Amino acid sequence: MYYKFKDGVKRDITIGKIVCLARSYKKHAQEMNSDVPKEPVIFLKPASSVIFNGDKINIPKMSNCLHHEVELGIIIGKRCKLVNKKDALNFVLGYLIGLDITARDIQSDFKKKGWPWTIAKSFDTFAPISDVVLKELVSDPQNLDISLKVNGKLKQDSNTSFMIFSIEEIIEFISKVMTLEPGDLILTGTPEGVDEIKKGDILEAKLGNICSLKVFVD
Numbered sequence: 001m002y003y004k005f006k007d008g009v010k011r012d013i014t015i016g017k018i019v020c021l022a023r024s025y026k027k028h029a030q031e032m033n034s035d036v037p038k039e040p041v042i043f044l045k046p047a048s049s050v051i052f053n054g055d056k057i058n059i060p061k062m063s064n065c066l067h068h069e070v071e072l073g074i075i076i077g078k079r080c081k082l083v084n085k086k087d088a089l090n091f092v093l094g095y096l097i098g099l100d101i102t103a104r105d106i107q108s109d110f111k112k113k114g115w116p117w118t119i120a121k122s123f124d125t126f127a128p129i130s131d132v133v134l135k136e137l138v139s140d141p142q143n144l145d146i147s148l149k150v151n152g153k154l155k156q157d158s159n160t161s162f163m164i165f166s167i168e169e170i171i172e173f174i175s176k177v178m179t180l181e182p183g184d185l186i187l188t189g190t191p192e193g194v195d196e197i198k199k200g201d202i203l204e205a206k207l208g209n210i211c212s213l214k215v216f217v218d
């Protein structure tokens with residue numbers, strides 16, 4: 001599966017691994033009764049969960065409670081490993097707005113049991129993403145309004161300046177663990193306001209004035 005670009009140019013960049021952050025905005029950590037971490041908390045989501053603008057999120061039979069999490073996405077443009085934060089932005093291709101759809105009931109149950117919560121994050125359609133905006137067109141990715149409306153009602157409304165770790169720090173940290181390759185996507189975690197979504201809902205996400213995403217719940 002390839003990314004789509006806002007400028008309409010076809011670049012044939014395959015969507016690679018998706019590295020997600022948990023608890024990366026203080027107020028969201030608080031609403032989840034979680035500690036604010038000293039280092040990024042990361043997990044993976046499969047590329048097979050990606051859908052695009054206009055597509056539908058499917059509610060899996062295994063869950064009775066899906067939550068929306070609106071997130072800034074970073075697309076990696078060049079291979080990097082053990083990158084220093086001062087060089088980190090050199091490896092970025094662009095940005096997008098994405099949703100980290102979560103089966104909250106499964107996640108809560110698995111957290112209690114001490115099991116990995118992979119299943120809760122990995123169903124098909126659980127990673128809706130917008131078109132990609134090239135980084136040259138984004139003057140300050142660390143100061144973008146980020147919002148989500150459900151059926152026209154504002155549910156999440158924050159700014160990327162409230163992220164606990166900067167984009168540079170996130171790339172530095174992840175690249176200590178795993179090589180980041182062109183086409184990999186980092187979903188940088190959600191601000192406060194996560195809530196349940198139901199069949200028939202319309203989700204509209206926005207990142208500053210640079211990109212937007214509209215998907216439906218089926």
Ligand code: MG
Nearest residue numbers: 069100189190
């Ligand atoms: Mg998330």
